[in-house]
Amino acid sequence: MTASDIQPTEPHIPPTPHADTRLVDRTKLSKMYQHYVEVKDKYPHALLLYRVGDFFETFFQDAVTVARELELVLTSKHGGEVGRVAMTGVPHHAWERYTTQLVEKGYAVVICDQVEDASEAVGLVRREVTRILTPGTLLEEGMLKSSRNNYLAAVVITSNHWGLAYADISTGEFLTTQDSDLERLTQELMRLQPSEVLVPTNAPDLGTLLRPGETSPHLPECLPPSFCYSLRSQQPFSQAEARSTLLQRFKVRSLEGLGCDHLPLAVRAAGGLLEYVEDTQKAGQVSLQRLRTYTITDYLIVDNQTRRNLEITQTVRDGTFHGSLLWALDKTSTAMGSRALRRWLLQPLLDIKGINSRQDTIQELVTNTRLRQDLRHLLRQIYDLERLTGRASSGTANARDLVALADSLSRLPELANLVIDAHSPFLKALQKVPPILEELAQKIHAHLVESPPLHLKEGGLIRPGVNPLLDERKATVEADHQWIANLEVDERARTGIPLLKVGFNETFGYYISISRAKADQVPANYIRKQTLKNEERYITPELKEREARILTARDDLHKLEYEVFVTLREEVGEQAEAIRHLSRAVAAADVLCGLAELAVYQGYCRPEMVHGREIAIIDGRHPVVEQSLPAGFFVPNSTQLGSGEETHQLPDLIILTGPNASGKSCYLRQVGLIQLMAQIGSFVPAKSARLGVCDRIFTRVGAVDDLATGQSTFMVEMNETANILNHATSRSLVLLDEIGRGTATFDGLSIAWAVAEYIATDIRSRTIFATHYHELNELAGMLPNVANYQVTVKELPDQIIFLHQVQPGGADKSYGIEAGRLAGLPTVVIQRAKQVMGQIEKHSKIAMGLQNLD
Numbered sequence: 001m002t003a004s005d006i007q008p009t010e011p012h013i014p015p016t017p018h019a020d021t022r023l024v025d026r027t028k029l030s031k032m033y034q035h036y037v038e039v040k041d042k043y044p045h046a047l048l049l050y051r052v053g054d055f056f057e058t059f060f061q062d063a064v065t066v067a068r069e070l071e072l073v074l075t076s077k078h079g080g081e082v083g084r085v086a087m088t089g090v091p092h093h094a095w096e097r098y099t100t101q102l103v104e105k106g107y108a109v110v111i112c113d114q115v116e117d118a119s120e121a122v123g124l125v126r127r128e129v130t131r132i133l134t135p136g137t138l139l140e141e142g143m144l145k146s147s148r149n150n151y152l153a154a155v156v157i158t159s160n161h162w163g164l165a166y167a168d169i170s171t172g173e174f175l176t177t178q179d180s181d182l183e184r185l186t187q188e189l190m191r192l193q194p195s196e197v198l199v200p201t202n203a204p205d206l207g208t209l210l211r212p213g214e215t216s217p218h219l220p221e222c223l224p225p226s227f228c229y230s231l232r233s234q235q236p237f238s239q240a241e242a243r244s245t246l247l248q249r250f251k252v253r254s255l256e257g258l259g260c261d262h263l264p265l266a267v268r269a270a271g272g273l274l275e276y277v278e279d280t281q282k283a284g285q286v287s288l289q290r291l292r293t294y295t296i297t298d299y300l301i302v303d304n305q306t307r308r309n310l311e312i313t314q315t316v317r318d319g320t321f322h323g324s325l326l327w328a329l330d331k332t333s334t335a336m337g338s339r340a341l342r343r344w345l346l347q348p349l350l351d352i353k354g355i356n357s358r359q360d361t362i363q364e365l366v367t368n369t370r371l372r373q374d375l376r377h378l379l380r381q382i383y384d385l386e387r388l389t390g391r392a393s394s395g396t397a398n399a400r401d402l403v404a405l406a407d408s409l410s411r412l413p414e415l416a417n418l419v420i421d422a423h424s425p426f427l428k429a430l431q432k433v434p435p436i437l438e439e440l441a442q443k444i445h446a447h448l449v450e451s452p453p454l455h456l457k458e459g460g461l462i463r464p465g466v467n468p469l470l471d472e473r474k475a476t477v478e479a480d481h482q483w484i485a486n487l488e489v490d491e492r493a494r495t496g497i498p499l500l501k502v503g504f505n506e507t508f509g510y511y512i513s514i515s516r517a518k519a520d521q522v523p524a525n526y527i528r529k530q531t532l533k534n535e536e537r538y539i540t541p542e543l544k545e546r547e548a549r550i551l552t553a554r555d556d557l558h559k560l561e562y563e564v565f566v567t568l569r570e571e572v573g574e575q576a577e578a579i580r581h582l583s584r585a586v587a588a589a590d591v592l593c594g595l596a597e598l599a600v601y602q603g604y605c606r607p608e609m610v611h612g613r614e615i616a617i618i619d620g621r622h623p624v625v626e627q628s629l630p631a632g633f634f635v636p637n638s639t640q641l642g643s644g645e646e647t648h649q650l651p652d653l654i655i656l657t658g659p660n661a662s663g664k665s666c667y668l669r670q671v672g673l674i675q676l677m678a679q680i681g682s683f684v685p686a687k688s689a690r691l692g693v694c695d696r697i698f699t700r701v702g703a704v705d706d707l708a709t710g711q712s713t714f715m716v717e718m719n720e721t722a723n724i725l726n727h728a729t730s731r732s733l734v735l736l737d738e739i740g741r742g743t744a745t746f747d748g749l750s751i752a753w754a755v756a757e758y759i760a761t762d763i764r765s766r767t768i769f770a771t772h773y774h775e776l777n778e779l780a781g782m783l784p785n786v787a788n789y790q791v792t793v794k795e796l797p798d799q800i801i802f803l804h805q806v807q808p809g810g811a812d813k814s815y816g817i818e819a820g821r822l823a824g825l826p827t828v829v830i831q832r833a834k835q836v837m838g839q840i841e842k843h844s845k846i847a848m849g850l851q852n853l854d
């Protein structure tokens with residue numbers, strides 16, 4: 001069964017005892033749970049979505065808020081229930097308890113944070129729950145976070161080129177690119193983390209779904225095994241068919257209109273992907289935005305190692321968002337902004353003009369406090385326009401979605417008004433709201449009641465006065481209801497039974513209910529239908545006749561209401577392109593507004609971006625570590641790197657030494673993060689900065705076994721180092737922490753020496769090399785573009801104080817033994833270690849003959 005086979009159907013069916021639990025993975029669940037515990041402070045209105053099983057009834061009997069009407073039953077296209085989803089807003093204090101119980105019971109807990117209201121959550125589930133039930137994709141990227149994109153990708157690879165297209169069905173984002181470097185394809189897939197990748201093939205196992213980790217002989221090496229690959233028929237990926245799919249769908253005469261006329265593989269990937277999406281969309285309508293083409297080399301590639309080592313979206317320690325760069329920088333007010341920030345961080349710019357225009361906007365918002373605060377206040381009132389529009393154009397939006405969309409659209413003129421005098425590019429983009437969108441918002445508000453019911457078929461969506469026929473039918477239904485109300489009053493008077501009631505249920509329709517004690521007063525025309533413990537239920541021919549009329553009239557009314565609603569929804573769908581255009585502008589302004597807020601409160605400066613190779617940071621700070629320390633505790637440090645025509649005195653390679661725990665890694669990462677932040681257009685944690693744009697940031701940090709691929713610490717280290725040496729250029733920034741530590745001392749030192757020398761003389765990339773091999777300090781005396789720096793400590797008779805200050809010069813001691821003492825190694829071991837060290841140091845220099853190296 002595939003995602004497209006599964007469809008959420010209408011709710012309100014009681015849970016069955018055998019919900020499908022085959023996809024539950026406890027390890028991943030507990031990881032998700034931990035993640036949520038981390039973010040719950042940030043998103044107090046988080047919603048918890050989970051699949052319902054036999055314990056549902058008992059578990060929630062005493063639960064606080066159970067939104068039973070939000071329960072969805074999932075059935076396969078071929079009929080039959082395959083699972084259920086329910087959701088509830090869980091109060092902050094109770095989260096941990098409920099989630100723990102759910103996880104312990106083996107249920108899939110899916111976190112849905114930053115959801116504005118229940119209707120948005122329902123929309124999310126409706127659109128994305130299919131992924132939860134798709135084998136192989138469950139929970140890998142399973143958090144239904146609206147602050148995260150959910151991509152479907154397609155790749156076409158030939159002997160010397162590749163094309164990649166990707167789409168997020170819920171926001172409509174649709175992009176394609178082409179390049180020749182296979183390593184870039186791997187990195188691009190790692191950036192996108194698609195939940196499924198389509199690959200065309202001639203192989204007999206067409207349509208086979210490969211789960212993460214499974215490999216197929218048909219899959220080339222550049223496709224990372226951690227994704228789910230779907231092998232598809234070649235046909236839709238052929239040049240002719242892909243071209244015609246795109247031309248037809250986007251109503252353009254030539255591919256020039258989509259910017260991909262010279263990119264045959266990008267066209268093939270995009271055409272194949274579009275065909276697949278159109279084929280599998282439930283509503284038969286595709287809500288993808290107009291295809292955009294991008295060039296991969298226009299962006300700084302943040303490879304997988306660097307993303308991990310710099311902890312851009314999650315920490316290395318436990319893979320959580322809390323403590324990552326994204327966590328430290330995300331001060332956005334909307335889910336769209338949050339997603340955009342994530343995208344920017346994973347795809348920083350190379351173009352100085354683009355960087356400057358983002359900086360200009362931040363500058364304006366930093367200076368104009370009032371504007372910044374008003375803007376943030378207004379942005380908080382804007383819902384996820386991208387996703388709401390996606391739902392409207394794919395025909396899955398409900399009435400609450402449209403009301404939320406209209407509420408948000410009607411904020412846009414206010415937003416435009418607010419930035420009327422702004423002069424920076426990203427604020428100016430908000431100044432014009434097409435009148436058609438204002439009219440659309442007014443129309444939605446005029447058509448739909450303020451709080452429509454969740455389910456379209458329940459009726460009660462449309463305001464009076466919108467459609468005369470509808471009003472007529474409403475009047476008939478109301479008259480019928482009045483007739484029923486009158487009947488109750490009349491029958492009480494006629495029978496003399498004061499507690500006689502007219503009721504309704506789905507099985508019997510309308511009935512007259514009388515307590516059993518009064519059964520002897522029942523008139524002759526009553527026909528008994530049902531006997532309950534204390535109650536008899538009757539019908540009369542007249543009541544049944546009226547009931548038939550009422551039900552038909554109500555059905556007709558609901559049908560007509562639904563038709564009026566669908567027409568309105570289609571009108572919204574027609575404006576999707578215009579809404580999305582503005583949503584992108586809102587998202588970008590939101591990111592920049594958040595970054596401006598951060599710049600003000602954390603004291604960031606505007607970096608000067610230059611074309612040369614200089615990296616000059618005065619009093620730089622680590623953006624995350626400084627936020628975790630009390631104010632003023634972080635020790636700022638400067639960096640000067642990058643020899644060039646004007647900066648010939650600056651080093652290209654810094655050898656950084658210092659005791660354990662002195663702050664070497666922190667300093668190294670700080671430089672990488674400042675460069676990365678600058679290239680997304682952000683201000684940076686420093687007193688001042690002058691930064692030459694980098695084409696790539698490479699990092700090699702720490703020693704971790706890669707158990708999944710069975711590689712040893714040393715092999716992982718060597719693979720990563722080889723990758724850097726093979727791809728770094730003179731415009732790259734390379735951050736190396738402890739190379740050669742995973743093997744015998746002399747082997748390690750020799751490798752570290754040779755690597756440093758190669759980088760300084762052959763590649764000449766700007767590099768910081770943190771090491772405990774003090775011997776590497778000798779290089780500075782031999783090569784003009786190498787400098788030694790050390791992180792200082794103050795030595796007292798029985799302790800060392802970490803000053804965390806980076807200064808010129810090489811450290812001659814590691815204080816490793818001192819660290820061991822602090823950690824509690826027995827005194828006798830410490831003393832013996834000191835003795836041994838003295839002897840080793842004496843002999844090692846002689847053995848290495850470092851003095852004679854040239």
Ligand SMILES: Nc1ncnc2c1ncn2[C@@H]1O[C@H](COP(=O)(O)OP(=O)(O)OP(=O)(O)O)[C@@H](O)[C@H]1O
Nearest residue numbers: 633634635636659660661662663664665666667804
């Ligand atoms: N500039 C700084 N100001 C304040 N505290 C700092 C600074 N740099 C680092 N620290 C603190 O020192 C701790 C150790 O830093 P770090 O891990 O960078 O040391 P290290 O020199 O790389 O150690 P090792 O050689 O053992 O890997 C950090 O967790 C941080 O809390």
